[in-house]
Amino acid sequence: MTVDLAYKHVDEMRPWSDRTHLLECVAWTPEAPDVMTFTFKADRPGHWFRYMPGQFITLELPVGPEPLLRTYTLSSTPSRPYTVAVTVKAQKNSIGTRWMFENLKPGMKIRAIGPLGDFSYVKHPGEKYLFISAGSGITPMMSMTRDMADRQPDSQISFIHCARSPDDIIFRWELEYLARHLPHFQPGFIVENVGRSQLWSGLRGFIDKAKIALLAPDFLDRTVFCCGPDPFMATVRESLAGAGFDMGRYHEETFQPVAPVAPVVVHEGEEGAPAHKVRFAMAGKEATCEPGFTVLQTARAAGVRIGAACESGLCGTCRVMLLSGEVDMNHNGGILDDEIEEGYILACCSRPKTDIEVEV
């Protein structure tokens, strides 16, 4: 391939599309203990990634017979559009993320859906920003900060990040680097524990109103973006509301499917949780449903077709009759109480609690 063909300007390239392209892993980078950044390019040359900083992508991980869907916010910035990256933390019981750590290597191609989402300063612009994150909740903040550093380096950003220890601060060195280059970028860290051999001059403990006021004294004037575990975000919300903050300027990222069309989340099973049998009566087939899998995923793995559209318990297209057994259904209003009483379930958001039989 000549340089001529290999080198294309952005305006000569076409956007990557989740419907026709795959992602190809190009790098994995350790960021902190149990935290890794995976970087991807388009699986075919001449494509760029079109998205908003702060958006998420859903990766289809070929863990078992039926792929596992995992949603991550992108840590990369659209201002560097040739690759995308997710920065993921492996929790103790995780299946998908653990699989990525052990299997996802440069050259491997996977399917993805997205990027999607409204959690972006582009959608909720303000004059000044306050980013508050904990753990891997830093990823959308990093994406937005990198984007603003490239596009509008005079943006006013206060950046509060909470971590377990100084070593657990993801992107610490890049944030310090940015602080030296951007005139109005103020990072501040809060850590729970400091090891005896470490030097730490920052704040310790947990987030609260006083620490927010200390790290961002003018927080009342800022537009807030918050991402982290639910209890963390609840504390931030209460702190801000208690200080008289205008919550109309508060935005948070959550992966629980409470909002319509939130990303599909596959609940990871408890370690050692039993697999259940799913019998498809009309198809005359039986399949094993691994812990955390839905009836719909199990049906697909078994080659049983159930019509589905939203796959988030909203549209009700995947309604099926449960003939026996029990499921844990976490729907989004896509089924009536009467229908549930009659024995219907939505396959996309029902996970077997026992062996079950469904009428499809």
Next chain:
Amino acid sequence: MDIRNTVLRQLKNQREGFSLEQPFYIDPDYYRLDLEMIWYRDWLFLGHDCEIPKAGNYFTVQIGDYPVVVVRGRDKLIRAFHNTCRHRGHRVCTQDKGASAKLVCPYHQWTYDLDGSLVFARQMGEDFDKSQFGMKPVHCETVGGYIFICLANEAPDFAPVRATVEPYMAPHRLSEAKVAHKNTIIEKGNWKLVWENNRECYHCAGNHPELCRTYPEAPTATGVQGAADDPFISEHWERCEGAGLPSSFNMHQSGQFRVARMPLIQDAESYTMSGQRAVKRPLSDDVTISHIGTMLLFHYPTTWNHMLGDHAISFRVLPISAEETAVTTTWLVHKDAVEGVDYDLEELTHVWNMTNDQDRSIVEENAFGIRSPAYEPGPYSPDHEGGVMQFVEWYRNFMINRLQGDQAKLAVVA
């Protein structure tokens, strides 16, 4: 010449006390004008709130070119929407009635919440703004257990209807009733012929042996004049009003709707062959006396009604074409009344099923005759057909006003 001017001229030159000219009953262009001037502008009765008691219950109706869905929301409120998907226009709800957690278009599964807002549309791109593509609302009001909608952009004020009819309907507690039976017949005649036939009992003696066992043929009961001077009727009103049942004849000045409580013949209490109650369980606990007759409610152009002590019957008129009309009859009983125990369905529905079929036959024969080139408008009976004259007068007035109003608008544009 413009059809509107032709119709306006014909209506203005209409001979007083005579039936309408032939094209009003058979011409597709006249029918289209009826849709535009009347059906797309007025409040229309569609059904009962007890037909959709739970969140997610819905029914669908076709009015001229407009498919409409009426649905009860999670907040218990009843709403109506244009039943056409904001994506490619497919009908969202394709069944006559049903129950659904969301309104989901079968074509591409665009998913609307019960309040009409679009909550899911698969892969429409990041710039797609769902808030701009909710189902379009249709004006919707409920009164006394009845659901009315209006397709106009700006609906006429519903307050006068409510003020007039609600006190008369309230004691019957139809919101708490249930549908014992419902059927729809197609009458091969123009919707105005269906109404004209309904608006007089001049034809009853020769055609309705079952109904005439209980329903008085007196024009004072069916028509619009003389009721107060009829001692039998005024005595009935006095007795009912004494028991807390508003009864006297009350018609809105526009002539479009009215209520009155009319006595049945002698000891009759219900529309049965015996005249005795068809339902043991009274329709409403708020009605404390027997022999209350029938509360007649009319609202042009869609509904006439009978509310009795043991049950209620509603009639819904919807045009299908210039020469076809659908008439839906609904029998309502107390929600706790049990079929086979408190009532026999055949006994409950017999009289009006017979009467409806007789009326269908009359309307169809009437339409046959009107198609004759020899047809010319004939005189109504001043004694018996005052109700028909009142209906035609209402039709003329509304059509003339609106055709002239449209002309005024056009003149401004020109």
